[in-house]
Amino acid sequence: MAGIYLHIPFCKQACYYCDFHFSTSLKRKEELVVCLVKELELREDELQNEIVETIYFGGGTPSLLSIDEIELLLNIIRKNFKVIDAPEITLEANPDDLNEAKILELAKSSVNRLSIGVQSFFEEDLKSMNRAHNAKEAMNCLSVATRHFDNITIDLIYGVPNMGNERWRENLQIAFDFGINHISSYALTIEPKTVLDSFVRNGKYPAPDEKEAKEHFDILVEETHKNGFVHYEISNFGKPDYFSKHNTSYWLGKKYLGIGPSAHSFNTTHRSWNIANNARYIKAIQEEKLPLEIEKLSKEDRFNEYLMTGLRTIWGVSLHRIQQEFGEGFKVQLLKNAERFINQDLLTVKDNVLITTPKGKFLADGLASELFII
Structure with a gap:
């Protein structure tokens, strides 16, 4: 099984914290959609007869696409790849794009999962992030969307200066009250060369x-658990049967094809990524050239990647798989390196699987990097 990711590199405005590739100019949107179609055709052999079970429109802001553009891309995928009868098809969307008419159109389309970038239900937080929507739009879109879509995930950001614990609890409670079945939640981080990075360095933002x-994070884990969510990946919380199939495939090491500027692909032995420049991407595709770089992954690269993804999930790192894929030496070295973290109650071995403890979960990425084999 495999997945296809389509990067839609357009946004109405730039969020201060975002370091993803996008453009706030929509002038070349139609031209770029044509190129996405062409890239799908050029790369039809890359999944090597894998069956596609998930399709994910990410960005950027994919909800800026028209329904016709979305269906065009889905039809091209069905034409050029083997797709299961009922694939999970996710569309990332911003609340300001999801008026009732757009939601009704999406409900009639092939899209069966919405990922809505709420980030916060409070005006102060949204303004500090420079989000394009306001709190009222966030509420309105969910009140309509939940009537027409069962499979909805929302993004929420925590660790926002001046948010406080009570407001964070209120954010979560509002999501629960809407009956949301999946939440992706991330700490606000300062990424290099973002507007937020500049503000912090210049003392304009704490x-x-x-x-x-x-x-x-601790409140998030506690409250989602109380409300029937499974904390299946460090930033993802889903009720049973509502885990993201697409993102889970990344964490479990399945193949995926990334289409569009800056999109990444993975076939278990190689990773590739498209150029993060809309104009150069369009030019290359129009010339029927693939504007990508390819990296062959060493055994150490693949081992380290499995550690990074595995420790973030409830499935952990299988010591049996380490031995089978990488050899006894890697397993022995891993357990030796992990010993001090096991003694600190940050990691544990259960049923031949290395996993983070509740105490170590927030530190998963750092723990993985300490266990890397260079």
Whole structure:
């Protein structure tokens, strides 16, 4: 099984914290959609007869696409790849794009999962992030969307300066009250060369407080558990049967094809990524050239990647798989390196699987990097 990701590199405005590739000019949107179609055709052999079970429109802001553009891309995928009868098809969307008419159109389309970038239900937070929507639009879109879509996930950001624990609890409660079945939640981070990075360096915005972010994370884990969510990946919480199939395939090491500027692909032995420039991407595709770089992954690269993804999930890192794929030496070295973290109650071995403890979960990425084999 495999997945296809389509990167839609357009946004109405730039969020201060975002370091993804996008453009706020929509002038070349139609031209780029044509190129996405062409790239799908050029790369039809890359999944090597794998069956596609998930399709994900990410960005950027895919909800800026028209229904006709979405269906065009889906039809091209069905024409050029083997797709299961009922694939999970996710569309990322911003609340300001989801008026009732657009939601009704999407409900009649092939899209069966919405990922809505709420981030916060409070005006102060949204303004500090420079989000394109306001709190009222966030509420309105969910009140309509939940009537027409069962499979909805929302994004929420914690660790926002001045948010406080009570407002964070209110954010979560509002999501629960809407009957949302999946939440993706991330700490506000300062990415290099973003507007937020500049603001913090120049004293125009307070730096996020790591202690507060940890408190918010603990509240998130506690409250989602109370409300029937499974914390299946460090930033993802889903009720049973509502886990993201597409993102889970990334974490479990399945193949995926990334289409569009800056999109990444993975076939278990190689990783590739398209150029993060709309104009150069369009020019190359129009010339029937693939504007991508390819990296062959060494055994150490693949081992380290499995550690990074595995420790973030409830499935952990299988010691049996380590031995089978990488050899006894890798397994022995891993357990030796993990010993001090096991003694600190940050990691544990259960049923021949290395996993984070509740105490170590917030530190999963750092723990994985400490266990890397260079």
